[in-house]
Amino acid sequence: MAADDELPWGMQLELVDLPARAELQSPGVPVSHVHFPVSALVVLLRPTAGGDEVPVALVGHDGVVGVAAFFEAPPEASRAVVLHPGAAWRLAVSALVADGLQSARVIQAVLGHLQVLTSQMAQTALCEKTHSVEPRLCRWLLNAFDRIPDDALALDLGDLTEMLDVPVDALAGAAAQLVAKGALACEPGRLVLLNRAKLLAQTCGCQVMVSNRGM
Structure with a gap:
């Protein structure tokens, strides 16, 4: 999703620099902001029963970090860490809930992103085995x-x-x-x-x- 005037949040979007290893999301913790990477690359890590973490997907300029906030869902189980530093658009969840959830365009884009994430996770698991x-x-x-x-x-x-x-x-x-x-x-x-x-x-x-x- 491009950060332009057609999106419902307008000037509430803030362009920020994301340094490598910055943590944008912690397992089970509600996010205060969602991030739309522009040039940064973020890895999603899922915890295992043994206390390790497994990389499951990458998010770049094709998606968003903090997707659960779009549906006012419980916090995600994955940790999101900046792998490659760069820029991202940042939006407070309070603004998202107030202005964004009624936009069909936004919901369609987020659902498309979820489909890509699901495909990434499934194919990563298959690839590692075969x-x-x-x-x-x-x-x-x-x-x-x-x-x-x-x-x-x-x-x-x-x-x-x-x-x-x-x-x-x-x-x-x-x-x-x-x-x-x-x-x-x-x-x-x-x-x-x-x-x-x-x-x-x-x-x-x-x-x-x-x-x-x-x-």
């Missing part, structure tokens, strides 16, 4: 690059070991293959997309299925 490290890495990178306006992510391979839950040696080997093929560049603190078509050629069908369900 595919090797390289296609999983490619799928994750394409999901990330498709949700930011730039071709560079402020991440390194250490960050991706947490996102994909694979040993760093295996991830480094898969990334080296992508570098050799001219699809990706690995720089200190940055992953740069060089050729999307080459990256797409190495991914699995999960990426295509998720992309075809976008808003």
Whole structure:
């Protein structure tokens, strides 16, 4: 959803910078603001029974963080953390409840976003069970690059070991293959997309299925 005058909130939207690792949402805690990322990338993490966290979806300029507030629903179970720093539109929940919930356009967009999130979660679970490290890495990178306006992510391979839950040696080997093929560049603190078509050629069908369900 674009932050323009057609949306019901008008001047109540505030453009803010989101630093890496900023927590926008905590499990079971009501949010005070919803965020519409512009250039930031946010990861949704779900807690496990053992106390760990599992990345389940990415939110960028295609969606919103704090979606439960649109339906005045109980707080979400996931934690939302900024993975790639950037800008986002921020809106107080009080303004959302007062002005936004009657807009059919807003509700349609949010429902579309929920469909994309559901598809992401389902395909991530399937991909982890059925595919090797390289296609999983490619799928994750394409999901990330498709949700930011730039071709560079402020991440390194250490960050991706947490996102994909694979040993760093295996991830480094898969990334080296992508570098050799001219699809990706690995720089200190940055992953740069060089050729999307080459990256797409190495991914699995999960990426295509998720992309075809976008808003």
